[in-house]
Amino acid sequence: MILTKEQQEMLDGRDGEDMAKVVKTLVMYGDAFHAQRMVPVTSRYGHLVTSFGLSMLGSVQGLMQELIDSGAVAKQPFSVDPRPLDPNVPASLLQKAVFAFMYSKQKPYEEQLRKMGLMKENAFTCTNYMKEVGNTPKEGDVLSWAESSAVVYANSVLGARCNRNSGLIEMFGSIAGFVPEFGLLTDEGRKATWIVEVKTTRKPEAQLLGSAIGMKVLEEVPYIRGLDRWLGSELTDDVKDYFKDMGAATASNGAVGLYHVEHLTPEAVRLQEQLIRPDARTYVIDDAELARVQNSYPVMWKNKEAKAQLAFIGCPHLSYAQCIRWTQKIREGLIQCNRSKVAVPTVMTTSPAVADEFRKTPDYQVLQRIGVVLSSICPLMYMNNPLCAKMPVITCSNKLRTYTTSRYYTEDEILTYITKGSVKA
Amino acid sequence: MKTFHGRVVVPGSVSAPALVTHQGFNTLASFQKALMFGDKSARCSDQNNPDLFNKAMAGKALCLPQTIGSTTGGMILYAACEMGKQPAALLFSKPIDSLAAAGAILSGVWTEHGMPTIDSLGDEFLDAVQDGSTVTVSADGTVTVE
Numbered sequence: 015m016i017l018t019k020e021q022q023e024m025l026d027g028r029d030g031e032d033m034a035k036v037v038k039t040l041v042m043y044g045d046a047f048h049a050q051r052m053v054p055v056t057s058r059y060g061h062l063v064t065s066f067g068l069s070m071l072g073s074v075q076g077l078m079q080e081l082i083d084s085g086a087v088a089k090q091p092f093s094v095d096p097r098p099l100d101p102n103v104p105a106s107l108l109q110k111a112v113f114a115f116m117y118s119k120q121k122p123y124e125e126q127l128r129k130m131g132l133m134k135e136n137a138f139t140c141t142n143y144m145k146e147v148g149n150t151p152k153e154g155d156v157l158s159w160a161e162s163s164a165v166v167y168a169n170s171v172l173g174a175r176c177n178r179n180s181g182l183i184e185m186f187g188s189i190a191g192f193v194p195e196f197g198l199l200t201d202e203g204r205k206a207t208w209i210v211e212v213k214t215t216r217k218p219e220a221q222l223l224g225s226a227i228g229m230k231v232l233e234e235v236p237y238i239r240g241l242d243r244w245l246g247s248e249l250t251d252d253v254k255d256y257f258k259d260m261g262a263a264t265a266s267n268g269a270v271g272l273y274h275v276e277h278l279t280p281e282a283v284r285l286q287e288q289l290i291r292p293d294a295r296t297y298v299i300d301d302a303e304l305a306r307v308q309n310s311y312p313v314m315w316k317n318k319e320a321k322a323q324l325a326f327i328g329c330p331h332l333s334y335a336q337c338i339r340w341t342q343k344i345r346e347g348l349i350q351c352n353r354s355k356v357a358v359p360t361v362m363t364t365s366p367a368v369a370d371e372f373r374k375t376p377d378y379q380v381l382q383r384i385g386v387v388l389s390s391i392c393p394l395m396y397m398n399n400p401l402c403a404k405m406p407v408i409t410c411s412n413k414l415r416t417y418t419t420s421r422y423y424t425e426d427e428i429l430t431y432i433t434k435g436s437v438k439a
Numbered sequence: 440m441k442t443f444h445g446r447v448v449v450p451g452s453v454s455a456p457a458l459v460t461h462q463g464f465n466t467l468a469s470f471q472k473a474l475m476f477g478d479k480s481a482r483c484s485d486q487n488n489p490d491l492f493n494k495a496m497a498g499k500a501l502c503l504p505q506t507i508g509s510t511t512g513g514m515i516l517y518a519a520c521e522m523g524k525q526p527a528a529l530l531f532s533k534p535i536d537s538l539a540a541a542g543a544i545l546s547g548v549w550t551e552h553g554m555p556t557i558d559s560l561g562d563e564f565l566d567a568v569q570d571g572s573t574v575t576v577s578a579d580g581t582v583t584v585e
Contacts, residue, residue, distance in 0.1 A: 042547070043540060070475050073518050162510045178536075180511070180513025180541030180542060182513060182541070182545055183513060232505060266509065268463065417465075417471070419486070
């Protein structure tokens, strides 16, 4: 690794011992991937994955405080993942007591985030790239982000450049102002080593397709063909929402940091098959393969026949258009079965900024009337509560399924379940 | 006894019983319960990993292809080290991924409990090693399996 004079001085301790350790960490991180140099972080904002003041992660909070005390704070403001708590989300008194214990460090941790460089008070979401939130990087920007679903979206849909950084590493990049150049920051590292041929007879469920791709290619870069048949050839907001959900599943069921979609994502449009390495392998996804993948998911409920007690929709957080669409679909579903309220307590999650906009619409009044809670909580953090983990919770998020005991259903199945009371209805 | 040579990511020497996964190791899903609820043996809580689910990870030489999943992964490994619940070593058959590298390096730079970490040991390494095998890691990246 060749450092500039400025970077070498920082490593040698010019800006204090902690800044030197921050730079040392980034240098070792780069060395592990044969990086030759550091490159400046060029985005206006960063994004951190660690939003939760978990009492058992005192070591992380201790490290944050050490950095703040020594003046090693972020050079760029940042957004951060969703908060773990929301009193509006259904929970028993006992569950609430466990939440209070688990996240007892939430307030002091949020104070640390403010001192470190939080971009605004309500910048707590995994979909920080939504225009309502205001942390949308430009094509070609170099980022120091974590949050797997945000990184894969920024790389694939926005054409920014970011490695799948870990929590803490992403903050170190924002503190130092530079990151090691390797992997997805390089042209070569952005080339596809897999060709995914989508040959389904209907539009594939985004979260299921992403799951299949992630499980197959793990951390490699897929070039996806055949989706334009179902999505068209224009990168509309609806298509971006589809990619948001598909990408989150590729990143959580595997470790995908970048995918290309033929005729749709910016680099695939610009570079086309030049993005595919000559030795790329091929993975064909048809209806049977999607069914095989869905059937492979373990059901972690003690009583597999239990009736769902809670449904989560929105992991990653819903876009504004998705909030509208889900509200209308649920209302229409309820009308069809002569119900006025959902049959399963349901929580729709979106960013605070999108929620503010959505609350101004008539659809929000509808949502309240049909008994659905709108929240900006992280469903994953909710399910970390061991008492919540014992509940039969359903979701159409493959990320939430992967990390928790929640049970996955497709969007249509979830709609049937929450409007009719059973997926078999 | 079989001997393998890999690349040293974080140096160190250790001998420990092996714990083997043939699929991607989901760090957050695996350590989630152990970090939150005081399980000193750090039993794996990843329901999607039949190789490891419910098995103790602390003090084991974790043999794996790569890690997958949430980008909290490196921070989780760092926290596991701070709490003394870390594996004795991380031994990768493939080149290390960015989240695992971050966790190994953060632990080495910022804690007293680093984990010797070797990558690129080859697919044959995972074919040869089994749960409970005695694995010895040398500072030069040599790994022996007995």
